[in-house]
Amino acid sequence: MSNYQEILQNNNLKATHQRIAILEAIDHAGHIDVDKLFKNLRKHFPTLALGTMYRNLSEMSDKHILLEVTLPGQKVKYELKKEPHIHLVCNGCGKIEDRTLDIEDKIKECEEENDFTVLDSNIVFTGLCQKCQDQKKV
Amino acid sequence: MSNYQEILQNNNLKATHQRIAILEAIDHAGHIDVDKLFKNLRKHFPTLALGTMYRNLSEMSDKHILLEVTLPGQKVKYELKKEPHIHLVCNGCGKIEDRTLDIEDKIKECEEENDFTVLDSNIVFTGLCQKCQDQKKV
DNA sequence: AACTTAAATAGGAATTATTCTTATTTGAAA
DNA sequence: TTTCAAATAAGAATAATTCCTATTTAAGTT
Known part of the structure; x- marks a missing residue:
């Protein structure tokens, strides 16, 4: 059972391919915005819908799996919630x-x-x- | 010469009614987002265009007259640049x-x-x- | 106080970002 | 395997932001 799968299930979220791919991509990028994330994921996941991205980023942020990093004048970026830093x-x-x-x-x-x-x-x-x-x- | 007028002119920006009204409204509110700001200003300034708002918020942020306050899950808010805090x-x-x-x-x-x-x-x-x-x- | 002009505005079109809707698919529990 | 609530894809709808241009205005000059 992958780490991501576990994280999702601990938060009562189904471990869908989409969600796992999103978490992998964010983890790999460190900090990434919606657009870049979507473009990256689409390469290996051509049917992924933008709505799915937004919905999941929002849900996973609500559940504190992800963290929104907001910087003035920049698009919101997402990171995996890890140790405080x-x-x-x-x-x-x-x-x-x-x-x-x-x-x-x-x-x-x-x-x-x-x-x-x-x-x-x-x-x-x-x-x-x-x-x-x-x-x-x- | 009002304080706002001076601030604007020191930054090579014409002291238009619109800009002064924007600065007054932000100062009065403390921290306020684009929508609320626009609605407030429209009451006393019915011709103010939304584009004017965006353009000026952006310009005045660039010139460090305003500061964007970004909080996760919230709209960007603007405040007057004052002492660090x-x-x-x-x-x-x-x-x-x-x-x-x-x-x-x-x-x-x-x-x-x-x-x-x-x-x-x-x-x-x-x-x-x-x-x-x-x-x-x- | 009128003249001049570059800068700024209003208004609206265009673009971009985000959310919503619904028929279909799927993860995972039984 | 079967079941079904949850999740997705696709695209429509809405919201947010930027862009375009004719008109207006701040402010420097006469």
């Missing part, structure tokens, strides 16, 4: 990378100062990755 | 609040660990505001 987005090459950063202390601080219970966090740092820093120096 | 989003009432949180140390940590130059940060904490915490207790 932040996103580093390079202004140069556009790459999105997952990184861990311990922010428990900041969350606590924020909760105390604002009388707010933090249940989830979403952190994006934009800037320049190593490669793009180096290119600027040349 | 994080967003607290309540799962109960949906309200978005601006708060300051010093994360310089975390940014430095992240830069060193990942050889990444951070130029901007975007932090959203979702959870429960005071009101909605209290309601859950009752």
